[in-house]
Amino acid sequence: MIDTLLVLNTGSSSLKFQVFREENLEVLLRGKITGIGTDPRLRADLPGGKKTETALPDDTDHDAALRAVVDLMSAHSENWHTLAVVHRVVHGGQEFTEPVVVTPDVMRRLEALIPLAPLHQPHNLAGIAASAKLAGDAQDIACFDTAFHAGHDDLISSFALPSDLRGKGIRRYGFHGLSYEWISGVLAEKHPDLHRGRVVVGHLGNGASLCAMKGGVSIDTTMSMTALDGLPMGTRSGSIDPGAVIYMLHDLGLGAENIQETLYEQSGLKGLSGMTSDVEQLLASNDENAAFALDYFALKAAQFAAVMAVSMGGIDGIIFTGGIGEHAAPVRQAILDRLRFLGDFKVLVIPTNEERVMATHAKRILRKP
Known part of the structure; x- marks a missing residue:
């Protein structure tokens, strides 16, 4: 049995995925489904260096797209067992400054942030909802694009607005944090x-x-x-x-x-x-x-x-x-x-690698005593 981590990056019309071996974060499978809602196609790099490209039914939604990924994993796995499905979530607000295991309460709080990222957050959460139904006993883990910027000074994070509006979460959060976290790690190691x-x-x-x-x-x-x-x-x-x-x-x-x-x-x-x-x-x-x-x-x-x-x-x-x-x-x-x-x-x-950052976070969470 090989323990794995499935990392997902869910967009409005796409689903990027990578499967990592949990032990050493070796990439076992990677790919992307594009054209969800219009002309859906699955492209993937398979074990052994092979590639595949498949047209999916026109009515493929995010649930069906993830089901296609799970089916692909089943067809090409070597007795893989998915420990966690790891999701990129664009907005964590002021509350979520670290990756978290997704619970019903966490989902409710993430849904409340949809107005702050109306074109991203709903699709990120759709991926979580789909995996909860399809990934068996795997834990869902959310990683946030805002988290890397959470320590900003108030001079940086504030708008020049009245305090009552600033108190309602109208502030500067920042994004692309998973990418910046990767770059910071590469610099620490190589530069x-x-x-x-x-x-x-x-x-x-x-x-x-x-x-x-x-x-x-x-x-x-x-x-x-x-x-x-x-x-x-x-x-x-x-x-x-x-x-x-x-x-x-x-x-x-x-x-x-x-x-x-x-x-x-x-x-x-x-x-x-x-x-x-x-x-x-x-x-x-x-x-x-x-x-x-x-x-x-x-x-x-x-x-x-x-x-x-x-x-x-x-x-x-x-x-x-x-x-x-x-x-x-x-x-x-x-x-x-x-x-x-x-x-x-x-x-x-420096090429970025957000998925590996997410897999690293998930491994740390899963191995916490």
Whole structure:
């Protein structure tokens, strides 16, 4: 019998998964289901180096997607026993600053946070609900993207609002914490001088943020109460004047749902270019709007990196990770060119591994006496 951990990252139309051997965190199986609700397909790297790709029924929902993963595990396992299903949960609020075993009470408290992450939290919780029905006696463990930033000073985490509103949870939380936690660990192991110093880490992908990290600890970050703030992203606007939202609501007559759809799904690189959020396509395009979108992204990333440097009192290095950060060299260079005035600093590209961070947390929880 091989004890395993199933790590899930559930999105609105996708389900990423990895199976780890609990003993040494060897990856036994990994894959992704895309197109949930439209054209669902399962792609996976199987034991022995084989790959598979399968079309799933059109009516596949999150329950059915997880069932397909469990069936895949059963078909290719070597007598695996799932000890825990580990879930990425975007928002833990002020309460959840460490990974937790999910209980009915924890689920109720996580559901109360849905308004803070309306396009992420419901799908994360749907994955937990599905695994509770399908994964037998396995424990559900939640790991939070906000937790790495939980120790921020009040000067960093506060908005300039009346105390009664601040007391209702309107504050800066920060996200991509699992990715930043991985980068902190890699720096501690392979680049101890940088780990002890002041680094700006850029998790740049379809979702994008920066983290000011000093001594391996998060000091500041660009996302705030929701995953909409800060840098422009693939389809999200990033920071925008709150007055513009009021104007859209009151003067342009756009409803709240329409504004939410615009800011989350139709803005960012997609909105600026009028084409796509895919950076590879934008880099290959000769359209001036594509170039404008990339220039805007690089400018804002550099501006916010300077803000992060102020929060730390200087900068010793910049780390790039995420899809854009790891693979779009022209975008990296455009950001760095705008930061040369800060003087000399080291630059590294480090692939992130959120799933392994989650598996590590789960192993620690399971082995607690």
